[in-house]
Amino acid sequence: MRPEPKTERELIERAWEIAGLSFAELADIAQIKVPMDLKKDKGWVGQLLEWHLGATAGSKPQQDFEKLGIELKSIPISYVGKPLETTFVSVAPLTGIHGLTWENSHVRNKLSRVLWIPVEGERDIPLSDRKVGAPLLWSPSPEQEAQLKNDWEELMEFIVLGQIEQVTARHGEILQLRPKAANGRVKTEAYGYHGKIIRTRPRGFYLRTQFTAQILAHHFI
Structure with a gap:
């Protein structure tokens, strides 16, 4: 694995270095085997990108580039550049949540600064042939943060009131x-x-595809 980048600029330069390369090329450099598919290796793409970019957090609750305050998120996209799946943010706390607020939540911490790496995600492209796209460094606008905060507070209220089983994917x-x-x-x-x-069952916070599509569209179009 590459050493952790010391500056935001160094991280962005590394992300541009791998843009346009296939998973096979990146795996060859890292001497990692490319799996047949992602059914049993859901985190493989993220781990490959972490190796090349020098992320250190792994699955810990802090940001992937803790010293820089930046979270890494790969995002599989379609042929027309639309996200193909929701984006996992963090595991939801279901107990011991006294005193927890949006301001000190893992979700806000993780989403305060994100390096998005779009990757080809169409199922008919063999995994080894899929390519990495142009990186995007993003922080939520005041309006986006207000939206995120509203959703987080609404969902956490269900947890606090003992109504976790009433939450569906339609909430938020x-x-x-x-x-x-x-x-x-x-x-x-x-x-x-x-x-x-x-x-x-454990729960996780996820960003809806229409929201991540807006982020990509705003930056690339």
Whole structure:
């Protein structure tokens, strides 16, 4: 793995260096094997990009480039440049949330500064042939942050009130709360009615595709 970049400019330069290269070319440089598909290797693309860019956080709650305060997000796009899936932001806290506010939340921390790396994501392109796109460094506008805050507070209210099981993917305009686990057998603790602890599936915060599409469109068009 490359050493961590010391400046924002160095990080952007590295991101431009890999733009236009295929996953096979990047994997060859990193001496990493390209999997047949991403069914069992969902995090493979992110790990490949982390290797080339020098990200250090891995799956920890802090930003990928902690010293720079920047989060790395790969985003699979279609032939017409539209995001093909929602973007995972962070695991949702389901207990021990006394005193938690939007200002000190993981979601705000992760989304305060994001390096978006679009990658080809169409299923008919073999994984090894898919290419990396032009990078985009983004911070939410005041309007976008207000939207994110509203959604986060609405979703967290369900958790605090013991109504986690009532949340669906329809809640939240740009930020949604969805199960985050490899299978339905994985359980964690959460608040139920009257503050009783229940067992439920872990949840994660995700950005809707229409929101990430707006980010890309605003920058590239």
